[in-house]
Amino acid sequence: MNIRPYISGYVDGEGCFSVSIRPRPKNNLGWEVIASFAVAQNKDRIQVLKLMKNYFGYGSLRRNITDNTMKYEVRSIKILTEKIIPHFKKYPLQSGRQKDVEIFSKICEKIKNQEHLTRKGLIKITKLRSRMSFVGNRIYTEKVILQSIK
Amino acid sequence: MNIRPYISGYVDGEGCFSVSIRPRPKNNLGWEVIASFAVAQNKDRIQVLKLMKNYFGYGSLRRNITDNTMKYEVRSIKILTEKIIPHFKKYPLQSGRQKDVEIFSKICEKIKNQEHLTRKGLIKITKLRSRMSFVGNRIYTEKVILQSIK
Numbered sequence: 637m638n639i640r641p642y643i644s645g646y647v648d649g650e651g652c653f654s655v656s657i658r659p660r661p662k663n664n665l666g667w668e669v670i671a672s673f674a675v676a677q678n679k680d681r682i683q684v685l686k687l688m689k690n691y692f693g694y695g696s697l698r699r700n701i702t703d704n705t706m707k708y709e710v711r712s713i714k715i716l717t718e719k720i721i722p723h724f725k726k727y728p729l730q731s732g733r734q735k736d737v738e739i740f741s742k743i744c745e746k747i748k749n750q751e752h753l754t755r756k757g758l759i760k761i762t763k764l765r766s767r768m769s770f771v772g773n774r775i776y777t778e779k780v781i782l783q784s785i786k
Numbered sequence: 787m788n789i790r791p792y793i794s795g796y797v798d799g800e801g802c803f804s805v806s807i808r809p810r811p812k813n814n815l816g817w818e819v820i821a822s823f824a825v826a827q828n829k830d831r832i833q834v835l836k837l838m839k840n841y842f843g844y845g846s847l848r849r850n851i852t853d854n855t856m857k858y859e860v861r862s863i864k865i866l867t868e869k870i871i872p873h874f875k876k877y878p879l880q881s882g883r884q885k886d887v888e889i890f891s892k893i894c895e896k897i898k899n900q901e902h903l904t905r906k907g908l909i910k911i912t913k914l915r916s917r918m919s920f921v922g923n924r925i926y927t928e929k930v931i932l933q934s935i936k
Contacts, residue, residue, distance in 0.1 A: 637877050641787050645795025648834060680919065681881035684798060727787050731831035769830065
């Protein structure tokens, strides 16, 4: 069996591409941007997380003690742009979530080019992020961020 | 992209192989056995459910009004034994859940051979089912069923 589409199928159900924008008073603009690809799982399916870590050749596997789940996560922009995103362009998600991958890819390219450290780039990233799916309530909404960039 | 391993990956995260054993006073033994393969999903990923229905060429796609999810489900023993199970033998789940597929397969074979209608067969199916993963609390446990077979 070809494991590559298998991983995409698994991630379509269980994975998460997210961009976090958090206050960081020490930064020039007052905000920091963190891109993350993560898959969380009950311990009974840890094999798939190990398989992914092995396949991508990178990422951390950590236990979340509060809910006894395991999480595979990649935050390195280098690995995201060189390994993770190219995989999901070649083996795309078959659901509407592929839209998130496309936006995530654009944001990661901007971070790679250090654009998140410029006012113009941060505004663009913030607006792009608003177009991604998000479950829950954001503490720092687009409006809050745009109003308070230094 | 080969969609077959993709489907297995998706099902590893989101699918459910289950065997329900319920009281049915009219039946000879007082119980009925229903095998089911199901994948439930928020509406934003309905594409994958449609893709599965299309690929397996069978099954129902229904909306659960209470939580606004969609569910793809196959209960036909013919389709389970001829389409669904062979797929997951060729493109196995990479997690510990494949163990469930193996037990599910044994149970479906027994149902196909009408063994669930015999006392001996029903006892065997009930015991096999206890070895499958199950989240939640069963109303009709192995003990309850075995004690009350007519």
